[in-house]
Structure formats: C-alpha cells, structure tokens
Amino acid sequence: MSFFDKILGKKSKPEMEKLELPPLPPLEKQSMPQHPAAPAPKKFELPELEPDRKIPTSRVEIKKTMPADITIPTGPPRVDPSHIKFPSMHTEHHEGARPELFGERKPVLKKPSFMQRAMQKPNMQPRPMPGAHPAPTFPGQMHHPAEQPVHHEEFRELHEPDKKALVPSHVDTNKPKFIDINDFRSILSNIGYIKGKLKESSDVLERLNDTKLEEDKAFEKWRLELEDVQRKMLFIDKSLFEK
Amino acid sequence: MMEIQHGAPVYVKIDEYKDILDIVNLVKGKLNEARKTLDKINKLKNEEDSELNLWHSELDEIEKKVEYIDQTLFEPSNL
Numbered sequence: 001m002s003f004f005d006k007i008l009g010k011k012s013k014p015e016m017e018k019l020e021l022p023p024l025p026p027l028e029k030q031s032m033p034q035h036p037a038a039p040a041p042k043k044f045e046l047p048e049l050e051p052d053r054k055i056p057t058s059r060v061e062i063k064k065t066m067p068a069d070i071t072i073p074t075g076p077p078r079v080d081p082s083h084i085k086f087p088s089m090h091t092e093h094h095e096g097a098r099p100e101l102f103g104e105r106k107p108v109l110k111k112p113s114f115m116q117r118a119m120q121k122p123n124m125q126p127r128p129m130p131g132a133h134p135a136p137t138f139p140g141q142m143h144h145p146a147e148q149p150v151h152h153e154e155f156r157e158l159h160e161p162d163k164k165a166l167v168p169s170h171v172d173t174n175k176p177k178f179i180d181i182n183d184f185r186s187i188l189s190n191i192g193y194i195k196g197k198l199k200e201s202s203d204v205l206e207r208l209n210d211t212k213l214e215e216d217k218a219f220e221k222w223r224l225e226l227e228d229v230q231r232k233m234l235f236i237d238k239s240l241f242e243k
Numbered sequence: 244m245m246e247i248q249h250g251a252p253v254y255v256k257i258d259e260y261k262d263i264l265d266i267v268n269l270v271k272g273k274l275n276e277a278r279k280t281l282d283k284i285n286k287l288k289n290e291e292d293s294e295l296n297l298w299h300s301e302l303d304e305i306e307k308k309v310e311y312i313d314q315t316l317f318e319p320s321n322l
Contacts, residue, residue, distance in 0.1 A: 173261055178254035 171177075179187075257263065 177257040177260040179257060181253040181255055184255045
C-alpha cells in the first residue's frame, strides 16, 4: 500500500473486514403540530318531490304550467321546404346578380395545383441543329426510332456561362459526335471503376466516423480521469501544507 | 439484307456531348474540392498527433514526479 492510498483512505481488504461498523444514530421522533379538528359536515336534506308532478315536455304543457302573463318567444314561422327556391348554381345567375351588388366582376384565374403543374409537360422546343450533317450510316447498323433527348435544364441554367469555355474551339458542337467503340468501352469500364471506388470511399468514411466517435468517448473518459487526479492533488496539497 | 463488313471501325454516337463535358468539368471541380478537404483533414490530423505526443511526454513527466513524491514521503530518512 502506498502513501496515496493511505491519504485517500483506501484500505486493503483484510483491514476493511476487521473494522466494525459504527452504531446507527438514534431515531428522533419529530413532533408534528396538532391541527384543529375539522367541523362536522352539515347534512343537506333534499326536499321531497311531489308524487304526481310531471316534468312538462312539450310546448303546450309548458304553457299550461306557466303563468298567463309570461309568453314564450316563438321562432320564425315554419316554411314548407318544398316552397323554398334556392338560386341556381349556374354562373348565369351569379353573373347577372353580382354586378348590381359589387360592381363589375373581374375574372379570377384559377391557379393550377401542384400536381397539375408537376404533370404538365415542359414546353421545350427541340434544339435546332443548323448545318448538321446527317449521321453516317454503317453497315449492320440498326435503326432505332428517334428518342427524345434528356434535357438538363437546371444544369444548363447553372452552368451556362462556363459552357463555351468547356468545349474546345476546334469542336463544332452542332455536329453529331461519334467516338470509337473501343474508347466507349474503356470509358464505361473507367466509370465502373470510379463507381466502385466511390462505394469504397463511402465505406471508409463510415468507418472513420465510427473511429471518431470512439475517439471522442476516449477523450471524454480521459478528461474525467484528469479532473479526478486534479481533485486528488488539491486534496494532498491542502493536507500537506495547510496544517 | 444488309452486308456486314468485318474489321470496319464502329462508332458510338454521343447525344449529350456538351452536357457530358459540363459534368466532367463539374466532377473535376468536386475532386479538387475533395483533395483540398483531404489536405485540411491531414493537417488537422498531424496537429492532433503532435498534441497527443506532447500530452504523452507530459504524462510521463508527471508520472515520474508523482513517483518521486511517493518515494520521498515514504522514506523520511532521505529527507
């Protein structure tokens, strides 16, 4: 056992077993103040109901029971629903009635809903290709029906200013472009390789994230240990020098 | 029936040539940004390593001092 163990009150197991437990402090009875006695509850007696009395239910019975000088207010006279004539829902009636009341009615343009706008096809014109040469035909080439090109309008809007700089000056963008099939294959294989590497990078990033979390936990634990050591050192300092 | 000539060069038509060039340029920019971020992370990692080494050496020093205090207090004859 070292000095610090003695200072900090750490004792070995046999010594701990030898020590007797101190007696428990005596229980003190706390005297609570006496509350005044609550008054006895009053007894309420309900009056007995008359045996023959009936509760009036209809308007006629209520009138009979009430004094003559009191009158019950009556509602609007009942009208046979078959005689009620509702105005027609057609616009002719509204158009005829509204101008008298509110002046000339302006036509209200109904805003299309989100779904309608989403379903609406964009009004895109096919891109003009002035001076385009017809695509060369190769023997054995299969003729596919004309496909609609995929337009990336947002992408174009964002990167329109840099567009001209990207295309080499000697390349005419209006003409159709062809690349060798071997180059095309190598491009495809490179794209596949890049996709695989990106997937690997994503896995590595996930692992790094886990490592970072573990590192944060370790730092927190270490900080707590350092605080504990600091408290103990302060205690030693006080014990040694303040006596 | 169309005749098939073996050994003739075969070409593939690229419809969205401009868009592909744009995207390639965008990818290049992103890769450049990724490289810069990686350099920054590497720099931070180096700083972290140097801090950890410093803390390690300080911890060794503190451990030695505590050991010395412990020995000194338990061997009063040396005082």
